[in-house]
Amino acid sequence: MDQSKEQRILNSVSYNAVKGDPESVLDCIDNYCSQKEWAMNVGDEKGVILDKVVEEADPTIALEFGTYVGYSAIRIARLLKPNARLLTIEFNPEFASIAREIIEIAGLSEKITIIEGHSQDIIPQLREKYQVDKVDFVFLDHWKERYCPDTILLEECGYLRKGSILLADNIVYPGAPDFIKYIRSHKSFDCTNYPSHLEYMKVEDAMEKAVYMG
Numbered sequence: 001m002d003q004s005k006e007q008r009i010l011n012s013v014s015y016n017a018v019k020g021d022p023e024s025v026l027d028c029i030d031n032y033c034s035q036k037e038w039a040m041n042v043g044d045e046k047g048v049i050l051d052k053v054v055e056e057a058d059p060t061i062a063l064e065f066g067t068y069v070g071y072s073a074i075r076i077a078r079l080l081k082p083n084a085r086l087l088t089i090e091f092n093p094e095f096a097s098i099a100r101e102i103i104e105i106a107g108l109s110e111k112i113t114i115i116e117g118h119s120q121d122i123i124p125q126l127r128e129k130y131q132v133d134k135v136d137f138v139f140l141d142h143w144k145e146r147y148c149p150d151t152i153l154l155e156e157c158g159y160l161r162k163g164s165i166l167l168a169d170n171i172v173y174p175g176a177p178d179f180i181k182y183i184r185s186h187k188s189f190d191c192t193n194y195p196s197h198l199e200y201m202k203v204e205d206a207m208e209k210a211v212y213m214g
C-alpha cells in the first residue's frame with residue numbers, strides 16, 4: 001500500500017533534519033509542506049505568533065489539542081524551561097506514532113507526552129492520570145467545532161487559573177465561529193486577535209489569544 005502524506009513528511013524529516021535540532025526539524029517540515037505537499041501544520045508565519053505567546057506564558061504545564069505530525073508540539077516544547085512539559089492529545093493512532101518519531105528526531109521526547117485519545121475523554125483524566133493541577137498554556141488546533149466544548153470542559157474541570165493563556169489556530173479559515181462567539185462574550189476571558197495567513201498559502205487566517213481572568 002502506498003505511504004500516507006504524513007509518512008512522507010516523516011521520511012523527509014528523517015532524511016534531511018539534523019538529529020536533536022528542533023529548528024532543523026521545523027524548517028524541514030515547512031520546506032516540504034510549502035514545496036512538495038501542503039499539510040495542516042501551524043507553519044512558519046503563524047508559528048512566530050505561537051512562539052511569542054508561549055514566551056509570554058512561559059508555561060510549566062502546556063497542553064495541545066491535535067498533535068497531527070508534531071510540528072506545533074516541537075514549536076512549543078523547544079521554548080519550554082527545563083522542568084516544564086507539554087501534554088499533546090491526538091486520537092489518530094497513525095498520526096500519534098508519526099509525531100512520536102518526529103519529536104524523537106527533534107530530541108524533545110523528554111519534554112513532550114503524546115496522549116492518544118479524544119480530548120473530551122482525556123481532559124477529565126488529566127488530574128488523576130497525568131498529575132495536572134492547573135494548565136498555564138493551551139494550544140487549540142484540533143477539530144474546529146471542538147474548540148468551544150473543550151474550553152468549557154477545561155473550565156468545568158478547574159484546570160484554568162488566573163492568567164492561563166489559550167491560543168487557538170484557524171479563527172478565519174476553516175474558522176471556529178461558535179468558539180469566537182463564546183470566548184469573546186465570556187466575562188472571564190480577555191481576548192486578542194492576531195491576523196495572519198493560512199499556513200504555506202496567501203489565504204487570510206488568524207489566531208485568537210484568550211487570557212483567563214479567574
Ligand SMILES: CNc1ncnc2c1ncn2[C@@H]1O[C@H](/C=C/CNC(=O)c2cc(-c3ccc(F)cc3)cc(O)c2O)[C@H](F)[C@H]1O
Pocket residue numbers: 040041042065066067068089090091092095117118119120141142143144146169170173174198199
Ligand atoms: C475532537 N477531539 C480530538 N481529540 C484528539 N485529537 C483530535 C481531536 N479532533 C481532531 N484531532 C486530531 O487533530 C488533528 C486535526 C486537526 C484539525 N485541523 C484542521 O482541520 C485544519 C484545517 C486546515 C485547512 C485549511 C484550508 C483548507 F483548504 C483545508 C484545511 C488548516 C488548519 O490549520 C487546520 O488545523 C488531527 F488530524 C486529528 O486526528
Ligand SMILES: [Mg+2]
Pocket residue numbers: 040041042141169170
Ligand atoms: Mg490549524
